[in-house]
Amino acid sequence: MLEILLRITIKHTLKARLLNVGITVQLLIDTFDVVGVVHYGIAGSTNDSFLIGDISVPKYVAQTSSWNGMEGALPELKFGDYNLPIKGENLLAEIEFTQVQLYSTGRPMQELFWLEIDPKWFNLATQLQACFQVNSPLFSISQKVDLQ
Template sequence: MRVVVPRRMWAVHWEVMLVGLMVLVQVERCMQLRATHPMHGVVDSINENGGPYIGLVMAYPTEELALQSSAFFVPSSQIPGLTLLKVQHWDNGTIDGVDVIYVMTGEQTLNAGITVQILLDTFEIKAIVHYGTSGSANDSLNLGDVSIPNYVAFTGSWKWKEFKSAEGILTELKFGAFNLPEKGENLLATIEFTPQQLYSVEKPMEEIFWLPIEPKLFNISTKLQDIQLQQCVNETYCLPEAPKVVYGLRGSTADIYLDNAAYREFLFKEFNVSTVDEESAAIVMTSLSNGVPCIVFRGVSDLAGGDEKLSSTSLSSLAAVNALSVAVDFIGLFGEEAVINDQ
């Protein structure tokens, strides 16, 4: 089995991130910026003059560039954006008449979770919309397609087990089953996938593996089936089939850039996972911890090692544009639903 190589060798574990988020949650929303903070008055003005907002969250520069290159986002004429923590920039405006604050988190779970927590603590946020690119672990999910999952899981939390040890509670990955050229025993033994500890508002701690997408938001998204997605990368290269929106699949998140056919096959077989990424579960878990609804849109940019020929073609921009298009149409529908409910 070829080793799946992390994009960056982070020493920080998922559990450490949870502890940090638990501390942040204890601080009352809107009190995160102390009165002496130079941006305190600006944040108050943004919350008073607009919102509550949709928090639009992306992770990679390619995904932010897709938004900036479009005409979807209209910056606020009063306070179009601000920078907190010296490096984190937040943009304030509207999409299809709906108040939106968008932010790029940076890649991987730690950056994504912390950024969303700061977003929720600082601004009046009524829902989180996350879009981005992903790899496909499902042969029926093609390049350019956009997945709207109803569950995501963090599949990067492992318990290493001794060679020939007893089976665990959750799914195990037996390395020997993927030895090349033949299956056989492997002294690397086995890893057992572990659940996460979810701390949410006014609820006891819960161990959970599959994180649910907010059903109300998911139901609104089912009205986007007929959206036309981009099929051509450029004038000379187009995908063989028109991309589509796919509902109700499952997504996997880990601090791993997955380019391994064996591990891809394992995730699909054992967990019925269709997409793989590095941020979605962290964003959904942070939203759940704060009691804020969240939905995820992931465009397929590669096949996670499933097809070397196709995956070598860069389709990140097309996947990002398609995921953004679905997210923008969803925000428009969300705004319409809010107007109807207020009447």
């Protein structure tokens, strides 16, 4: 049974935040018997008809908008070109696509664009629908999901 459900929002604006998230997860793993980590973000980014509290369970994920405003020049889209009334500098700089680094026990690190969700975790995530009341973004504590 999933004893600890960790929900960590990762904001990809600063690399230091990713480091802090990594350190925090490592501390939790060292201290508790963590079964897994569930990362969540804004489902509305995948479909503009989703509302706050809606759940989206993808089979695959990709990091399609890695914002890079402080480093080298790999522009695919220069925001400054769209400044009005005239083109100019823009602190958003550019968007680039980034591969995900997948680390698995006993395997070398892989760099992937599409990261497939582990089937066991995908099944668990789809079971979460039963934990929500109709038209309510709040958890119903009467339901449980099982990892096995």
